[in-house]
Amino acid sequence: MRRRTFVSLLGASALGLLGARYWPDEGFVNPCPDGELPRELAGHELMQRIWQDLDAAQLWDSHVHVVGAGDSDSGIHLDPRMRSILHPAHNLRFRFYVNAACADPEAGIDATAWQGLSHLAAAFPPGARFLMLAFDAWHDENGRRDLARTAFYIPNDYVRLLAARQPARFGWIASVHPWREDAIEDLRAQARAGAVAVKWLPQIQNIDPASPRCDAFYAALAEMGMPLLVHAGHEYAVAGVTNQELGHPLRLRRPLEHGVRVIVAHCATEGHGPDLDRGPHGPQRSNFDYFARLMDEARFEDRLYGDISAVTQINRLGRSLQTLLEREDWHHRLVNGSDYPLPGVMPLFSMRALAAKNYLDEAAADFLRRLRQYNVLLFDFAHKRLLRYRGHRFAPRVFESGRILARRARV
Numbered sequence: 001m002r003r004r005t006f007v008s009l010l011g012a013s014a015l016g017l018l019g020a021r022y023w024p025d026e027g028f029v030n031p032c033p034d035g036e037l038p039r040e041l042a043g044h045e046l047m048q049r050i051w052q053d054l055d056a057a058q059l060w061d062s063h064v065h066v067v068g069a070g071d072s073d074s075g076i077h078l079d080p081r082m083r084s085i086l087h088p089a090h091n092l093r094f095r096f097y098v099n100a101a102c103a104d105p106e107a108g109i110d111a112t113a114w115q116g117l118s119h120l121a122a123a124f125p126p127g128a129r130f131l132m133l134a135f136d137a138w139h140d141e142n143g144r145r146d147l148a149r150t151a152f153y154i155p156n157d158y159v160r161l162l163a164a165r166q167p168a169r170f171g172w173i174a175s176v177h178p179w180r181e182d183a184i185e186d187l188r189a190q191a192r193a194g195a196v197a198v199k200w201l202p203q204i205q206n207i208d209p210a211s212p213r214c215d216a217f218y219a220a221l222a223e224m225g226m227p228l229l230v231h232a233g234h235e236y237a238v239a240g241v242t243n244q245e246l247g248h249p250l251r252l253r254r255p256l257e258h259g260v261r262v263i264v265a266h267c268a269t270e271g272h273g274p275d276l277d278r279g280p281h282g283p284q285r286s287n288f289d290y291f292a293r294l295m296d297e298a299r300f301e302d303r304l305y306g307d308i309s310a311v312t313q314i315n316r317l318g319r320s321l322q323t324l325l326e327r328e329d330w331h332h333r334l335v336n337g338s339d340y341p342l343p344g345v346m347p348l349f350s351m352r353a354l355a356a357k358n359y360l361d362e363a364a365a366d367f368l369r370r371l372r373q374y375n376v377l378l379f380d381f382a383h384k385r386l387l388r389y390r391g392h393r394f395a396p397r398v399f400e401s402g403r404i405l406a407r408r409a410r411v
């Protein structure tokens, strides 16, 4: 299939599935132009402003997904439904991710997704780094891997080798399922090989962070000073999640109490759940409220962090974003992440909506809309730099994530 055909198919199927409910003002399809930023954007006054008062050597993006389909020797495994038109919910998401990453199925998704990412990252100043995420498979209660229940598997080795191609620009975050028989051994091996942190997505990998079976893993993480980047809140990026309870933020008290530095992806800004502090059937509250509760527990001050990836998506523009901007006393504990390639999924972000809610002025919204057409990674960084709410902005240190991620006790 030619790329243009692929892209128009994406548009058509997206229209069919989403169009009736919501019409995105920035379209459905990432245009993925080749080449450099036009001069009027590169030299724009707002472009100067986004780099002001920042230490570029500390600009670490904590949350970069590796897009792939296993069409090279990467070892990537995808749920076959993602590539089957018989399963539109899976297939549509996959097409969005491939287009968001400007990957070309004909030329090889693994290879062209990496080319696309390194092209976008090259637009950042020297010193800025991007941490790519590995993703372990689904494992059962006995620690047995089950690829048939795995949405996607991105091997540690592949991500490590990608990062090694451009070590000044890229780093990597390992993913190790804690119930595997060799979990501790592998965790130590990943740390020795240079992994900056460990990533879990509990609902997709079948991990209960509150289980005592994680304790030995937590002890090893704490001993090495290695952070755990863990999704909390509901997860809709992958179709077919059945066990959203595993993403309950209060389940993260266990690693925190075991001395692990925990970075909560997206600051848990999605979904609701029972207040587990009042029992398994406690009243329903938003997951963000539970994140806030943990952030305000003084004993977790040096341990608990939030990653601001995805918090500006169109479905999350309410109280959570206002609170994150207003709570300047939290800013030294927030780290920037892009959740790449999601900034390239066009319907997920709307500059019109951000301007309508007064997070951006019209000039900034216009600049960002045009920037997004050329570089979704730079767009993601720029729009969070320009965001404001009642005079509050994300402090520069939110973007200087290296101060938190580069800190490891010993290996």
Ligand SMILES: [Zn+2]
Pocket (backbone or CB within 6 Å): 063, 065, 265, 339
């Ligand atoms: Zn993510």
